[in-house]
Amino acid sequence: MAAGRKLQFDKDQALDEAMQVFWANGYSGTSLNQLTSALGINKPSLYAAFGNKEQLYCRALERYGSRYGEPRLQHLTKPDTSPLREGVQAYLLAVARFQTDPDLPGGCFFVQTTGEARASAMPHPVVDSMTTINRQTLEKLTGFFEREKAAGRLDSESAPGTLALYLMNTLFGMAMIARNGATFSDLEKVVALAIQVF
Amino acid sequence: MAAGRKLQFDKDQALDEAMQVFWANGYSGTSLNQLTSALGINKPSLYAAFGNKEQLYCRALERYGSRYGEPRLQHLTKPDTSPLREGVQAYLLAVARFQTDPDLPGGCFFVQTTGEARASAMPHPVVDSMTTINRQTLEKLTGFFEREKAAGRLDSESAPGTLALYLMNTLFGMAMIARNGATFSDLEKVVALAIQVF
């Protein structure tokens, strides 16, 4: 083992905390003092562990994707035998769950970042990272509908890309009305209507 | 006429500029220097005309509502004889037009503000104002569906409040995917699917 003093905080836990602070307050709405007091460490420790504010934000984005984004996507592909509409419904409801979780900042960190991405105060690497994430998400959803269509389980005449865009629109909308205070029950009603399209 | 030097800028025009700067960069992402250079005036003039940053933001919200929000709402009620679905379509497409206008910051200023409203850096009066606007919008949409239902032009079995929430969800979603770079053509496809619910 390397010599020297040990880390006096849990790096993963600190990253989770930072993610929530950024999620709640945005990039330019979050100060280093907010971060250090939320993480319970001081600035030199934060900089030694994560680089700087911009790099910490990018790592928080990655953490959010692996912790909240990707796990829910599995609802789409898991039950291959059930109707398409049920898979989409399960996916949307799973997303609605954590978007309205009272222990979380509300909505979706990706959507928050997308909204802030055109601000001049947002560093370009963060914008690029967010753009890539959104493009990949749309591609994943498009691929899902393409496979469903090839399998003959897609009644709609719409193109897979169009269905993916509509689903993305629904997801983004849910994030914002959750941010505005909508409850899980509210989102349930929205989902019930939204899946009629499929 | 009152004595004293004349205003050397157009107040309405300056408010429009300020609205766009806030719309593009958010509350905490916008600095006074950005505002003064965009409006072409200096700080004392800005403060004499609009109070402070917080009050200017609230006036920008009002301006946005009267300039972009309310005019589009009339698409819902104007053609009382046409099918409900066509009215909703006309409304959504009119919204999609300015959300993707290349001369505007993209998306919806109200949605941007809603996303930032839970940030600790956001002044409470702004949050209250935004909360009221969103509540009133939902009430207007609910009232629309209630009247349509009373007139027997509503096929859906869903409650007016639920339909209003779904419409709001669609509007918020459109704002975010427009913010993410979606074109009017993209939003057209989303609208075509979204109105199938009605």
Add this chain to the structure above:
DNA sequence: ATAATAATGTACCGGTCGGTACATTGATTG
């Protein structure tokens, strides 16, 4: 003309921003 009034330009205020230098503390290696 001159007094009164209102908007402008400049220069500045205390406070906070993101980021860091440096000395100290604690753990490992020999």
Add this chain to the structure above:
DNA sequence: CAATCAATGTACCGACCGGTACATTATTAT
């Protein structure tokens, strides 16, 4: 036991933040 090395706490940096004091410039009323 030093000697070494990494993480911490403190104290600070220049830059920018929102906001304002004050003198100057225009404009109107007397």
